[in-house]
């Protein structure tokens with residue numbers, strides 16, 4: 001028989017599921033629409049993002065696929081202005097990084113993937129896993145009306161120093177997020193030609 005506390009936790013989870021599904025129905029876009037609409041946003045309003053929304057975005061990151069379901073990631077949510085400024089500096093002076101209400105820093109933990117997959121785990125899978133998490137969060141943020149930009153140009157050592165990271169972690173992406181001050185124009189996506197990028201074998 002289930003313990004009382006276990007039952008309560010299950011009931012709580014079920015009510016959360018109902019709440020979440022209501023919220024998602026109201027807020028989320030069709031995933032195809034989100035992919036089509038997404039553009040990098042580099043100008044943000046200063047309105048704070050509600051913590052509940054930040055948590056929902058992170059939750060979408062946590063649900064990304066990962067090799068062996070190892071989930072070799074850590075997400076840091078930086079609200080502190082002095083740290084955001086240090087991250088902007090580490091990103092070779094990309095000022096918009098420091099101007100967003102939050103900067104999500106996504107870290108990979110190569111050693112965690114290496115325990116099962118060796119070199120391939122530490123060099124490839126943990127980066128793929130964290131990249132999948134970044135993209136999930138960017139699309140989730142869009143569904144909540146929040147703009148973001150994947151920032152990969154930064155000095156890893158400077159980011160690690162700013163956050164006082166353990167050597168186990170490798171910063172993979174900075175993702176400044178906020179309500180967009182300006183929506184980048186929708187444009188016909190200038191994708192590389194299909195003949196170059198898609199090979200179909202029947």
Ligand SMILES: Cc1cc2nc3c(=O)[nH]c(=O)nc-3n(C[C@H](O)[C@H](O)[C@H](O)COP(=O)(O)O)c2cc1C
Pocket residue numbers: 038039040041042094149150151152153154184
């Ligand atoms: C791995 C990666 C690194 C990136 N690094 C930066 C960056 O350092 N600074 C920046 O402004 N945009 C960066 N971007 C965003 C790209 O410039 C942007 O996605 C691309 O130009 C396409 O535009 P769109 O995102 O609006 O479709 C990066 C994107 C990726 C995927």
